[in-house]
Amino acid sequence: MALGKGLGSLIPQHKKSAPAKAAVVKTPKLDSEKLWQVPIEEIVPNPHQPRKHFDKEDLEDLVASIKKHGVMQPLTVSQRPDGGFELIAGERRLRASQIAGLKTVPAVVRTATEQEKLELALIENIQRQELNAIEEGIAFNRLIKEFGLTQQEVATQVGKSRSAVANTIRLLDLPEEIQDGLINGKITAGKARALLSLESQEARLEMYRSMIGEGVSTREVERQVAKRSGKGSPRRDPNVMAQEQLIEERLGTKVRISQRGEKGNITIEYYSKEELRRLLSELT
Helix, strand or coil: CCHHHCHHHCCCCCCCCCCCCCEEEECCCCCCEEEEEEEHHHEECCCCCCCCCCCHHHHHHHHHHHHHHCCCCCEEEEECCCCCEEEEECHHHHHHHHHHCCCEEEEEEECCCHHHHHHHHHHHHHHCCCCCHHHHHHHHHHHHHHHCCCHHHHHHHHCCCHHHHHHHHHHHHCCHHHHHHHHCCCCCHHHHHHHCCCCCHHHHHHHHHHHCCCCCCHHHHHHHHHHHCCCCCCCCCHHHHHHHHHHHHHHCCCEEEEEECCEEEEEECCCCHHHHHHHHHHHC
């Protein structure tokens, strides 16, 4: 199964058909998949759905579109032992269809493991850019902790770099108030990552509250954080800073290079035992 190729390779073209009770309307190329008209009342939500925040206005727009044009892209579901269906991908379309008053929706019915259900829901949301950074971090973390994937394996499955996956997971170490700010768009992921350089949660909260509504740039937040943590220096060698950035992108974590003449130190930060093991494997 080529999860990295996206849902487009898994979902066949939609064909109109009269509503029917779980009626097969087309058989895709894969024997394990069928396109059905599935009664909405028989579909239960995906327990692995990574997306928790649904914009009300966007949902209203989708409802209006579905009322006029119908559901243009099928949902993806799996059959339950009790005869019903469990949603894998397409919760926003399902919610909008319920509001629009539809009785059935087109859905690709396929078999999938619990891990595949989470991966497919995650991939769809990422491709549509519908997840906030915290939702992504939680989903990445679940793939690692519940299904035993490495950060590299997660990155391969969702089409991101390993450092991007690592940096997103690190955001879960922030206080809940800052995570809520990320979800609600009060702060960007770049600014939130800069706050991770502060050692205490109290310091992170204090800095976060001081910058809300101020319109400061990510670079300014980084400067303030460096100054607060006692690491700031306006005369730092830009070549050293560039080297820090290269190593950070390679390792997916915060790196600090301190020079004293021809000598110096490289400090690599980690935020969990799992991340320490990953860094050690990268460096050995």
